[in-house]
Amino acid sequence: MYSVGIIGCTGAxxxxxxxxxxxxxxxxxxxxLFASSRSAGKKFETSLGEIEVEEFELEKAKNLDIVLMAVSGDFAKQYGPQIAEGKAIVIDNSSAFRYEENIPLVVPEINANKAKGAKLIANPNCTTLILAVALYPIHREFNVKKTIVSTYQATSGGGAPAMAELEEQTKNYLEGKEVTNEKFAHPIPFNLIPQIDKFQENGYTKEEMKVTWETRKIFGEEDMLISCTAVRIPTFRAHAESVTIETEKEITPEQAREILAKAPGVKVVDNPDELEYPMPLTATKQFDVEAGRIRQSLVFDKNGIDFFVCGDQILKGAALNAVQIAECLV
Ligand SMILES: NC(=O)c1ccc[n+]([C@@H]2O[C@H](COP(=O)([O-])OP(=O)(O)OC[C@H]3O[C@@H](n4cnc5c(N)ncnc54)[C@H](OP(=O)(O)O)[C@@H]3O)[C@@H](O)[C@H]2O)c1
Incomplete structure (x- = not known):
């Protein structure tokens, strides 16, 4: 049996x-359960009964077996390595360590072996994770040469306060009151925003570049060609992604469907006659990523398919993946 800590236990x-x-x-x-002094004393129901939130203390965290971090990148940078110097193995959800060569970036369905023996493990970006579980099994069989992704990302990707902004500002909009924005660059109700995170020198946003950088690292394919357009939309939860791939080997939608049906962490939802396809409302609170709308590409013909995925980014994109990594260690 293991002792476990969650830092950032009050967040999304x-x-x-x-x-x-x-x-x-x-x-x-x-x-x-650790958080800041703001939340110390709050109580949450857990599988071990009701537990009171403690203000984070480095020495306490260091002495646990496994520490799951769900805090900002700055906090993770400051404390993650110090906690890992103790007894604890740290699994961090921020982007603080994802690009460090000696820190594994792990998706258990793809590269669980990388977690073995590591003291600090990075959990990938949520958009990347949802793409990776569906893309990797296809890549293994058909060698994906090029990937073009467009995303439809829920407000909760920005944390609990961002989700609250959607709710409050939608009410304001419907009541004819002033609509403001704090967490997003523009008002989010009845809008969409083609910017997530900061713009980079190449014109892509950091969120978009994370999909390229992290997929390459997880797949062990340094030169894989991937481009992404990341868009925030006014949903609460679960990110959707439209994916176009060009493959080296010829591929049919039936072959892709067959591979995805067997892929761990993926559920094929692809029955257009019954109006069944991946959607945030059906993917929310599900462990599996939904994949559907699988069709031959009109652009890449026999060497390409288009498909659509949707996954709960707080689960497979963060909390679930982190717990799955912990499961690889026990
Ligand atoms: N939301 C997502 O979909 C998602 C997906 C993948 C990865 N991530 C990443 O996961 C991390 C957490 O994201 P989130 O969305 O859960 O954020 P969030 O909802 O804003 O929660 C942040 C958490 O950090 C805690 N915290 C803040 N300052 C602290 C301090 N000084 N000491 C201890 N705890 C402190 C907060 O506790 P208080 O209640 O005390 O303020 C809260 O529990 C981020 O790095 C994010 O990028 C998020």
Missing amino acids: VGQEMIRVLGERNFPMNELH
Whole structure:
């Protein structure tokens, strides 16, 4: 049995970590819930009963077996390595360590072996994770040469306060009150925003570049060609992605469907006659990523397909993947 800590337990990701640890019966006999002094004293129901939130303390975290971090990148940078110097193995959800060569970036369905022996492990970006679980099995069989992705990302990707902004500002809009924006660059109700994170010198945003950088690292394919357009939309939860791929080997939609039906972490939802395809409302709170709308590409013909994926980015894109990594270590 293991002692586990969650840092950032009150946030969008931390709350799901509590639930996922319980639902998957993670073998733990101790659970510590850490947050800032603002939340110390709050209580949450867990699989080990009601637990009170503690203000984060480095020494306490260092002495646990496994620490799941669901805090900002700055916090992770400051404390992650220090916690890992102790007894604990740290699994971090921020982008602080994802691009460091000696820190593994792990998706258990793809590269679980990389987690073995590591003291600090990075959890990939949520958009990348949802793409990767569906793209990798196709890549393994058909060698994906080029990938073009457009995303439709939920507000909760920006954390609990961003989701609250959608709710509050939608109410304001409908009541004819002034609509403001704090978490997003523009008002989000009845809008969409083709900017997530900061613009880079090449004109892409950091979120878009994360999809390229991280997919390459996870797949171990340094030169893989991937471009992404990341868009924030006014949904609460679950990111959707439209994906076009060019493959080296010829591929048919039936072959892709067959591979995805067997792929761990993927559920094929592809029945247009019954109006069934991946959607945020159906993917929300599901562990599997939905994949559907699989069709031959009109551009790449026999060497390409188009498909659509949708996954709960707080679960597979963060909390679930982190717990799955922890499961690889026990
Ligand atoms: N949301 C997503 O879909 C998603 C997906 C993948 C990865 N991530 C990443 O996961 C991390 C957490 O994201 P989130 O969306 O869950 O954020 P969030 O909802 O804003 O939650 C942030 C958490 O950090 C805690 N915190 C802040 N300052 C702290 C301090 N000084 N000491 C201890 N705890 C502190 C907060 O506790 P208080 O209640 O005390 O303020 C809260 O529990 C981020 O790095 C994010 O990029 C998020």
